[in-house]
Amino acid sequence: xxxxxxxxxxxxxxxxxxxxxxxxxxxxxxxxxxxxxxxxxxxxxxxxxxxxxxxxxxxxxxxxxxxxxxxxxxxxxxxxxxxxxxxxxxxxxxxxxxxxxxxxxxxxxxxxxxxxxxxxxxxxxxxxxxxxxxxxxxxxxxxxxxxxxxxxxxxxxxxxxxxxxxxxxxxxxxxxxxxxxxxxxxxxxxxxxxxxxxxxxxxxxxxxxxxxxxxxxxxxxxxxxxxxxxxxxxxxxxxxxxxxxxxxxxxxxxxxxxxxxxxxxxxxxxxxxxxxxxxxxxxx
Amino acid sequence: xxxxxxxxxxxxxxxxxxxxxxxxxxxxxxxxxxxxxxxxxxxxxxxxxxxxxxxxxxxxxxxxxxxxxxxxxxxxxxxxxxxxxxxxxxxxxxxxxxxxxxxxxxxxxxxxxxxxxxxxxxxxxxxxxxxxxxxxxxxxxxxxxxxxxxxxxxxxxxxxxxxxxxxxxxxxxxxxxxxxxxxxxxxxxxxxxxxxxxxxxxxxxxxxxxxxxxxxxxxxxxxxxxxxxxxxxxxxxxxxxxxxxxxxxxxxxxxxxxxxxxxxxxxxxxxxxxxxxxxxxxxxxxxxxxxxxxxxxxxxxxxxxxxxxxxxxxxxxxxxxxxx
Numbered sequence: 001x002x003x004x005x006x007x008x009x010x011x012x013x014x015x016x017x018x019x020x021x022x023x024x025x026x027x028x029x030x031x032x033x034x035x036x037x038x039x040x041x042x043x044x045x046x047x048x049x050x051x052x053x054x055x056x057x058x059x060x061x062x063x064x065x066x067x068x069x070x071x072x073x074x075x076x077x078x079x080x081x082x083x084x085x086x087x088x089x090x091x092x093x094x095x096x097x098x099x100x101x102x103x104x105x106x107x108x109x110x111x112x113x114x115x116x117x118x119x120x121x122x123x124x125x126x127x128x129x130x131x132x133x134x135x136x137x138x139x140x141x142x143x144x145x146x147x148x149x150x151x152x153x154x155x156x157x158x159x160x161x162x163x164x165x166x167x168x169x170x171x172x173x174x175x176x177x178x179x180x181x182x183x184x185x186x187x188x189x190x191x192x193x194x195x196x197x198x199x200x201x202x203x204x205x206x207x208x209x210x211x212x213x214x215x216x217x218x219x220x221x222x223x224x225x226x227x228x229x230x231x232x233x234x235x236x237x238x239x240x241x242x243x244x245x246x247x248x249x250x251x252x253x254x255x256x257x258x259x260x261x262x263x264x265x266x267x268x269x270x271x272x273x274x275x276x277x278x279x280x281x282x283x284x
Numbered sequence: 285x286x287x288x289x290x291x292x293x294x295x296x297x298x299x300x301x302x303x304x305x306x307x308x309x310x311x312x313x314x315x316x317x318x319x320x321x322x323x324x325x326x327x328x329x330x331x332x333x334x335x336x337x338x339x340x341x342x343x344x345x346x347x348x349x350x351x352x353x354x355x356x357x358x359x360x361x362x363x364x365x366x367x368x369x370x371x372x373x374x375x376x377x378x379x380x381x382x383x384x385x386x387x388x389x390x391x392x393x394x395x396x397x398x399x400x401x402x403x404x405x406x407x408x409x410x411x412x413x414x415x416x417x418x419x420x421x422x423x424x425x426x427x428x429x430x431x432x433x434x435x436x437x438x439x440x441x442x443x444x445x446x447x448x449x450x451x452x453x454x455x456x457x458x459x460x461x462x463x464x465x466x467x468x469x470x471x472x473x474x475x476x477x478x479x480x481x482x483x484x485x486x487x488x489x490x491x492x493x494x495x496x497x498x499x500x501x502x503x504x505x506x507x508x509x510x511x512x513x514x515x516x517x518x519x520x521x522x523x524x525x526x527x528x529x530x531x532x533x534x535x536x537x538x539x540x541x542x543x544x545x546x547x548x549x550x551x552x553x554x555x556x557x558x559x560x561x562x563x564x565x566x567x568x569x570x571x572x573x574x575x576x577x578x579x580x581x582x583x584x585x586x587x588x589x590x591x592x593x594x595x596x597x598x599x600x601x602x603x604x605x606x607x608x
Contacts, residue, residue, distance in 0.1 A: 181370070181372065183369075183370055184374060186339055186366075186368065186372065187366075187433075188374075189339070189358070189360070190337065190338075191385050192361075192437070194389075197389050201388070205376045206376055
């Protein structure tokens with residue numbers, strides 16, 4: 001049974017390659033193909049037209065919606081990074097004992113026992129006009145009338161994003177931090193570095209790959225999202241995902257496909273730029 | 285102008301809860317000497333070094349450096365520098381930036397700190413590697429960089445935590461010669477923690493042998509080797525037999541034991557050819573194992589085999605009485 005190593009290697013890679021080809025590459029190709037099709041109010045027909053892209057790039061809505069998407073991604077990224085780094089730093093460097101570390105880490109994952117949608121919707125009774133937050137603030141006399149911007153606003157959208165995705169930042173950063181040799185921190189101390197200097201000159205540079213992986217998670221999740229924006233903004237804000245879902249609701253598949261292709265290219269571009277900064281390969 | 289002593293431990297103790305790691309250490313270190321802390325693992329030697337460095341608090345007592353009590357100062361303010369066992373080089377910084385790290389933390393400008401780092405790299409003969417990352421260096425080269433990084437702070441005392449243990453045996457012998465040479469050139473005190481007695485004998489002006497949280501014996505390498513105070517010292521330093529006679533326990537160097545026509549009766553248990561010497565293991569009638577290192581020629585003039593009955597002889601004057 002002497003099969004060349006070459007053949008064995010291909011056979012081992014084949015199952016995953018087939019799954020990816022069938023469920024990732026093929027659909028993407030289909031979307032690209034459909035994005036060139038034509039559409040009328042009641043039908044779509046195969047063709048090779050640039051109409052969908054022309055319309056997309058000539059509409060001011062597109063630019064506004066893309067701007068909104070980037071805005072959500074950037075603000076969510078900054079907040080999840082701030083919170084995620086702090087939590088990971090606390091877990092990795094301040095919690096003593098691996099058991100406590102694991103226990104606290106699992107505690108962070110408890111919200112993930114329910115679905116995204118439920119976690120999102122649970123904010124509504126809390127943030128609503130007569131919700132717990134407003135009632136409490138009124139009771140304490142901090143405000144005279146309910147705050148309107150708590151729910152169905154950019155605030156609530158970003159709050160939900162941060163709530164949903166911070167863990168995606170914590171996990172990779174925590175993972176990289178745990179691999180930092182503790183004697184490096186001692187060496188920094190021995191060389192006269194203050195706590196902040198150790199953080200800035202030793203821990204942050206060594207945590208960069210983890211930060212980058214978390215960034216990719218958060219940015220792609222936020223840029224591809226449509227449901228959070230819809231629920232939490234009360235359909236008052238839009239991002240690219242909602243643009244696509246609206247098109248699909250109107251059965252405008254070619255237009256939706258074109259928007260999806262542009263979004264895909266944008267996200268890939270963002271990731272390509274991120275990867276220029278940090279080599280994450282050594283983390284994988 | 286140097287004072288006679290620059291580092292002194294005054295009744296230094298360290299305990300973790302109920303566990304005593306170091307118990308009431310008193311010791312003065314001669315300025316500009318090469319000191320080896322020697323002992324089995326868990327004897328407290330590393331803890332002592334880390335207390336001198338400032339990486340462990342002292343539970344009680346004080347550490348005096350150059351006339352000042354430094355027990356409560358952070359490491360960088362003490363005038364000590366530490367070289368870590370695994371070197372602890374910053375993997376994201378070039379060799380030059382690693383060496384210049386402490387200067388950067390002090391806010392020294394780039395030109396000055398790169399110049400200082402360059403001089404240190406010159407000292408350890410690593411100039412041509414200044415732009416490499418630590419991962420691109422061999423173990424011996426990493427060690428030199430770690431040395432340069434520790435020395436760039438101009439410490440009065442350099443602390444080395446098992447610096448040679450990560451190297452292969454060949455490199456270990458070469459690096460220890462370099463350490464000794466460097467210490468002579470710089471004229472500062474080196475305190476070197478090791479569990480290898482050969483390393484300590486080769487390097488040390490003074491050996492401090494620790495066991496069970498206390499100093500068992502200290503002195504020059506020759507004194508400690510030739511005049512072990514206790515049975516533990518004699519056995520740990522190696523090359524000694526501990527023999528119980530009517531008048532007490534005595535240490536006797538293995539190369540002082542001979543085989544003669546009359547003496548202490550014993551049975552040969554093993555013979556090992558070691559080149560210049562033959563190591564002959566024998567058991568006395570009281571059941572004690574004795575090692576005799578016999579010159580090759582003397583052994584083969586009258587070879588012995590395991591099981592042979594022999595008589596062990598020695599010069600009475602070479603017996604060294606042990607206190608414990």
